[in-house]
Amino acid sequence: MMNVLPTEFLTEIKKELNGSFDEFLATYEQPAVKSLRTNIMKVSPKSLENMIPFHFEPIPWCPDGFYFPVTTRPGKHVYHAAGLYYIQEASAMAPVEALQPKPSEKILDMCAAPGGKTTQIAAKMNGEGILVANEVDGKRCKVLISNLERFGVTNAVVLNEQPHRFSERFTAYFDRILVDAPCSGEGMFRKDPEACEHWSIKNSEKCADLQQYILTEAAKMLKPGGRLVYSTCTFNRRENEYTLENFLRNHPDFELIEVPNHQHFQNGLTDSTALASRLWPHLLRGEGHFLAVLQKKQDIEEAKIDKKSKKGIKNARIPKQISALFEAFIKDTFVEPMSFSGNLVLYGDHLYETPLDFPNLDKCKVAQPGRYLGEIRKGRFLPSHAWAMALQANSIKQVQSYQNRDRELYRFLQGETVPTTHKGWTLVTVDGYALGWGKGAAGILKNHYPKWLRFAYDQPK
Numbered sequence: 001m002m003n004v005l006p007t008e009f010l011t012e013i014k015k016e017l018n019g020s021f022d023e024f025l026a027t028y029e030q031p032a033v034k035s036l037r038t039n040i041m042k043v044s045p046k047s048l049e050n051m052i053p054f055h056f057e058p059i060p061w062c063p064d065g066f067y068f069p070v071t072t073r074p075g076k077h078v079y080h081a082a083g084l085y086y087i088q089e090a091s092a093m094a095p096v097e098a099l100q101p102k103p104s105e106k107i108l109d110m111c112a113a114p115g116g117k118t119t120q121i122a123a124k125m126n127g128e129g130i131l132v133a134n135e136v137d138g139k140r141c142k143v144l145i146s147n148l149e150r151f152g153v154t155n156a157v158v159l160n161e162q163p164h165r166f167s168e169r170f171t172a173y174f175d176r177i178l179v180d181a182p183c184s185g186e187g188m189f190r191k192d193p194e195a196c197e198h199w200s201i202k203n204s205e206k207c208a209d210l211q212q213y214i215l216t217e218a219a220k221m222l223k224p225g226g227r228l229v230y231s232t233c234t235f236n237r238r239e240n241e242y243t244l245e246n247f248l249r250n251h252p253d254f255e256l257i258e259v260p261n262h263q264h265f266q267n268g269l270t271d272s273t274a275l276a277s278r279l280w281p282h283l284l285r286g287e288g289h290f291l292a293v294l295q296k297k298q299d300i301e302e303a304k305i306d307k308k309s310k311k312g313i314k315n316a317r318i319p320k321q322i323s324a325l326f327e328a329f330i331k332d333t334f335v336e337p338m339s340f341s342g343n344l345v346l347y348g349d350h351l352y353e354t355p356l357d358f359p360n361l362d363k364c365k366v367a368q369p370g371r372y373l374g375e376i377r378k379g380r381f382l383p384s385h386a387w388a389m390a391l392q393a394n395s396i397k398q399v400q401s402y403q404n405r406d407r408e409l410y411r412f413l414q415g416e417t418v419p420t421t422h423k424g425w426t427l428v429t430v431d432g433y434a435l436g437w438g439k440g441a442a443g444i445l446k447n448h449y450p451k452w453l454r455f456a457y458d459q460p461k
């Protein structure tokens with residue numbers, strides 16, 4: 001059934017769409033389109049298509065994305081737990097395709113939770129370079145971290161801050177920045193009745209102010225020659241073309257360039273923003289989006305790296321006995337000795353690998369200072385679930401391998417102990433893909449699958 005659409009929204013959009021208003025309105029009578037994006041760090045889109053028992057159709061503007069039938073539940077398949085894909089709305093895949101992230105770069109996602117676009121950026125970086133993901137809402141930040149963990153992302157630092165609280169630390173630091181801005185969410189109306197209830201022109205105006213603030217902070221952090229992508233999932237001009245025009249007026253060192261893949265989309269609605277892209281739900285298979293690519297000019301601003309920001313992140317020395325526990329774990333667990341390219345840093349009892357060449361973030365809320373390796377508890381090292389999810393099975397000495405039809409696998413995923421012949425830390429896998437840790441003793445594998453992820457996944461018949 002169609003959600004009740006706000007009257008003022010209908011008045012505005014009717015003016016905008018003229019002749020195609022009825023077609024636009026008709027999309028609300030249809031169910032939302034479903035899609036997912038492959039985690040190319042773990043599996044190729046072709047292999048995923050062959051492995052998964054659902055019918056896939058390609059998404060024209062995202063080579064890793066597929067539509068799937070609304071009657072199927074890939075979110076309940078064990079490959080979802082293994083981080084082989086992210087359920088993501090098709091038009092929401094366009095901004096990162098336009099951002100064009102590359103391995104080894106420094107990339108910032110300013111408004112990151114729940115992490116659809118952050119995981120897409122991370123997959124394209126393939127564990128190389130530095131990815132900073134910021135989310136201002138603490139609860140949403142936890143969901144973001146959980147999604148990064150499931151995807152096996154190893155190069156992310158997660159901040160939980162208002163942008164002005166960290167922008168000075170990262171002056172001209174990033175090669176690419178994504179601002180997937182908070183917006184009035186008109187593109188969510190079909191799947192989320194709450195988005196309809198919360199919508200008002202006043203709220204949309206507030207969003208436009210917030211977008212201006214976020215973009216202004218983003219501009220400071222981009223290197224000359226760098227790329228900034230601005231996107232929203234709303235349709236009104238105030239939060240799209242006008243936000244962009246305002247930004248360009250105040251930032252002559254930026255220019256709008258054409259969105260890659262623009263041939264699949266519509267132009268921006270004003271003359272000065274025609275190079276931006278409109279994704280309309282009645283003209284493609286997706287809920288709709290707006291996106292623009294901005295380039296910071298090379299010649300106007302010199303890269304002024306803040307001297308203070310050159311100091312490394314808090315680099316606490318690891319006490320000798322903790323180092324010894326960690327080294328013993330590596331020796332017992334890994335086939336080859338491991339090397340770390342970052343700093344190993346202890347925060348309380350938690351061990352992280354933080355990036356080298358990183359600004360000092362004292363007094364900023366850092367939700368995750370880098371790759372989480374594990375915890376020291378009662379004189380033992382407990383490896384993190386995040387670490388397990390980023391591992392290749394052939395790097396680990398003891399692997400409990402399941403196929404996706406094995407009943408015992410589903411008992412493990414619900415937190416039960418399972419039989420094993422292994423002793424000590426063991427990586428549990430499904431069809432070769434990491435799922436988590438177990439620890440073997442006396443014929444039993446003690447379950448270390450995180451409690452908050454234990455879940456009754458759909459079992460193949």
Ligand code: SAM
Pocket residue numbers: 092110111112113114115116117118135136137140161162163180181182183210214
């Ligand atoms: N990029 C995300 C994804 O693809 O999963 C969706 C982001 S959502 C459209 C916008 C996010 O901006 C929300 O999570 C919201 O909490 C966050 N936000 C709200 N106020 C903000 C602010 N002042 N600065 C940065 N982000 C903010």
